[in-house]
Amino acid sequence: MSRLTKNDDVCISCHRCEAICAWVHDIVFNPRRGRVIVDLDYPDEHNIRICIQCGRCADACPMEAIYEDYTIVTTGERGIFILDEDKCTGCGKCIEACPTEVLQYYPDRKMPRKCDFCQGQPMCVKYCPTNAIGWVLG
Incomplete structure (x- = not known):
């Protein structure tokens, strides 16, 4: 069971996680396009928002565009929830359902x-x- 972890206390708000995520998925260095979000509330307070793979987005999707892939098993022996872009209509129901507010809309x-x-x-x-984001193998 693998999962992402976060430690807001050691985050320096460099936004590398966001930038590399955007590069890997969209081939553009634009932190605003990452699937990880680092909020800077105050100069010394950072909040890292990561997907916890809870599946609420999949439950909310009326088009069944988000499905569970068991290639990688996560916490609770669930798979990773993947977006099938061909089925997605952009209705935003998954975004509304996301408890960590990490799902963002691509205009x-x-x-x-x-x-x-x-x-x-x-x-x-x-x-x-700084190892503010970690990967725990289960």
């Missing part, structure tokens, strides 16, 4: 961004200089 693609744990090799973890 240019008319659909949300959905974390897929980089298929078990999360780049946000690999490139985080």
Whole structure:
């Protein structure tokens, strides 16, 4: 059972996790397009928002565009929830259902961004200089 972890206390808000995520998925270095979000509330307070793969987005999707893939098993022996872009209509129900508010809407693609744990090799973890984001293998 693998999962992402976060430690807000050591985050330096460099936004590398967001930038590398955008690069891996969209081939653009734009932190605003990452599937990881780092909020800077105050100069010394950071809040990392990550997908916890809870499946609420899949439950909310009327088009069944988000499905569970068991290639990588996560906490609770669940799979990773993957967005099938061909089925997505961009209705936003998954975004409304996301408890961590990490699902964001792509205006240019008319659909949300959905974390897929980089298929078990999360780049946000690999490139985080302070280990604020971790990958626990189960």
